[in-house]
Every structure is written in C-alpha cells, then in structure tokens.
Amino acid sequence: MSLAELAERKGPNPRVLVVEDEDDIRTLVRYNLEQESFRVDEARDGAEAYDLIRRRAPDAVVLDLMLPGMPGLELCQKLRADSATRALPILMLTAKGSEVDRILGLEMGADDYVVKPFSPRELVARIRAVLRRAQVNSAAAAGPIYERGRLRIDMGTYEVFVDGQERQLCLREFELLRFFVEHPMRVYSREQLLDLVWGRDVFVEPRTVDVHVRRLRRQIERDDSKPELILTVRSVGYRFNPEALG
Ligand code: CA
DSSP: OOHHHHHHSOSSOOEEEEEOSOHHHHHHHHHHHHHTTOEEEEESSHHHHHHHHHHSOOSEEEEESOOSSSOHHHHHHHHHHSTTTTTOOEEEEEOTTOHHHHHHHHHTTOSEEEESSOOHHHHHHHHHHHHHHHHHHHHHHTOOEEEETTEEEETTTTEEEETTEEEOOOHHHHHHHHHHHHSOSOEEEHHHHIIIIIOTTSOOOTHHHHHHHHHHHHHHOSSTTSOSSEEEETTTEEEEOGGGGO
C-alpha cells in the first residue's frame, strides 16, 4: 500500500463524544452512531465533557445546549478558545424552535446544529458532514508542498515525486526525508536522527538509520552509489544538501 493510500485510510473509526444529560436522548444518539460504526463516549455535563476531551480527544462532539452546570454554549466557547481543540467539530442539539440558541451556538463556534426532536439518521448524516469538512480543512492546513529542482514532496498526502515520477516511500523513509528537507545542511548523528525522527520511546539500533538512508537514497538520488543529497559525514552522521537539487 502506498503512503497516500495509508493517509487516506484514517485508521480506526471516528470517535464521537455525546454530551447530553437526558439519558434517553444520549442512549438514542449512542445507539445510532454505533450502528454506523462510530466509537462513542458519553458525558452528562459540560465539566465531564471538558475533562474527557482533554484526556482523549474525540473526532467530533455532539453537544446539547441545555446541560446542568456548565452550559453547552460555555463549553463550546471554551473549546474554541484553546488551540488544541479549536478545530474540533461540534454539532449542537437545540430545543425545537429556539432560534436564539441556534444563532448563539453558531456564533460561539458550533459547526452545525440539529433541532430536537431530530431524526437519528439526519444526526448521523450531519456528523459525517462536519467530520468530512474538518478532514478537508486539516488536509489543507497540514499540506505544504516542498519543491526544489527535481524533488517535490506533498507533506499532506505523503507523496514524493522525483522528476515528476512518484516514488513509493515507507512511512519512516518519508519522515526521514521530511526531517532532512526541513533541516538542511546541518549534520545529524544517527542517535540524533533516531531521537528526532523515530522518537525517544522507540528502541531501534543506530544502524537502522543507515538502512533507511540507503533506501531513501535509492529513491531520490540520481546515482545512489554517489549520493549528492544525503551526504555521509564520516564518523559523525548525515546531512541533507539541497544545493544538489539546483
Ligand atoms: Ca439536556
């Protein structure tokens, strides 16, 4: 599978947090979401919801406005004020005919609303829609393009092109390449690369870096027996030389 395909497959099913104090409605929403393979968390009030969101960020929130304690609108505002949760999709549940709630909710940053009593099918469709929009937005935000000479890297879709030809990199090769282009010219030791690209929690031998560099060179160098882009700095490590791209 190519990296682009991997990026397409968003891993596990989306997790939705349902914030509603009325048990019947919460259970109804949960049931319908689970029928559609969503994973569901529940909270009965704003404080519990806020706590849950910070511990295990959901992919979307279904938020009732009428909650004991912290009202839905206040929670909405709080989530929007925090950079970690600013983009979290929020679907509001509002009481029938309460125009004021709807307008306020959208002003406070909700992405969409459903009026009670709602059809479960519509609710699920709306959640899908806010999730889709959020995905498009985050792909656009996280997708800068690196382009120099014969090399083009799309950071959002994980696609790498050399002379217009797509190269199939594994995830770690891609991350190593991204690290190199973002930190040109500086020399990094194998241990530093392990820390910075693989992460400290992973136990891998420094030799792993050499293996990945070798594979990466095969993909992006003109002649991988005479590398010009990823240079070996003897007894130190590696450095990326974008000058060779022209
Ligand atoms: Ca309620």
